[in-house]
Amino acid sequence: MNINVRDADVKIGKKTIIKNINVDLDNREFVGIIGPNGSGKSTLLKSIYRVLKPCCGTIKIDEVLIENIPLRESARKLGVMTQMSNFSFDFTVEELVMMGRTPHKKMMEPDNDIDYEIAHNAVKMVGMYSFIDRKFNSLSGGEKQRVLIARALTGQPRALILDEPTNHLDIHYQISLLDIVKKLGIEIFSAMHDLNLAAAYCDKIYVMYEGSVVKEGTPEQVFTARLLKDVFNVHALIRENPETGKINIIYTGV
Template structure:
């Protein structure tokens, strides 16, 4: 089942076309990655899906239905979003932050229900933060905050999770923990990732963007080659399978004269 489909999406910002005729699919249970250099259109494409930006042309389908036909509240029930910057200006508790994810499921001025509390607590448990439920969100480390933002998205009970470079600014331990949690959810995931090793490790399917267009797509083992990395990122590398893990190991070569 295809949860999310983009059909020939183009986006223009400031009279410049930054996303060009992009088509992709996110099937139920699949972890799909968007890779490409800075400025390739990854974040713009995600922002278009979660309706911060309106596409100039093309269609976005959610469960086979045009996304534009959904109200913002309806689409918020189906699409969860985790970004890379999660600073808040108010001193909320962890539990209060996660409860915000229940907002699309409640009517205006409707009180929280026991069901909402149970769903929020379950989301906190899913990300392994149940002992932090009553802590102040502002006191958490960057990795802990990102897991709580993920729990807030999970409290929406989405069918598709959108991740905009969620491991930026996190140390290696939290990068691996966060993506492992997401991988185990069993829902459709579309993630913009800058780390090719992480993309190869966790993604079922990759779409490679450059200059706003899809250069190629496929399974990581099929498309991640030194030639592709050179063409897309303008750097040389060596790619081998790690015999201990079976994962692809990517070694980058420094630019001549810069070491």
């Protein structure tokens, strides 16, 4: 599946949050967006999963303009994990994960064994199966995050959009979660905070700064001491991880 964003601007009220964005997602790539707080990462993702409408420019999914695709159809194609939201009213883990089947279901259609199996497999994948009857609100932040990933997987999406998926997770589950989504073999578009994880997992990285993409390319092309200083305002050494051959960033100060 491919997603193409062309010259997109998003305004909230009168303020332009992102401008002139061009992004391409294709070839089962793991694509990361990095950037400091408020650089427009979430806004860009929201305009792709249709919570925000760009005021100009186009977004296409599989060559079709997003506004011409029924919401239900794009929901079937895109699995989305948003930043943690507060849930009033308490659902169990199973009920919440089963909601991931919503775009696949007709109004009166009951959930069948296959739906449950898909959901249970997703829950097992994120290591939450023993919590399946627990109330969602009784879980810790990281556990909630894993349940929300399971919900996104339960829709059997053809591409995943993740907004800081490793937030709240301990280091084991940060790596395990990125391994899981990487192995799915679908396009992943993810906002990332941890630059070393981004360097280790992403095939392509977009760097956002003040609402614009200021650099794009492979981790090797993107991560330079200069860029980290200009965009993130940190001093860092760029090294190679002797085990993986991937980039390893060592921060030395602000």
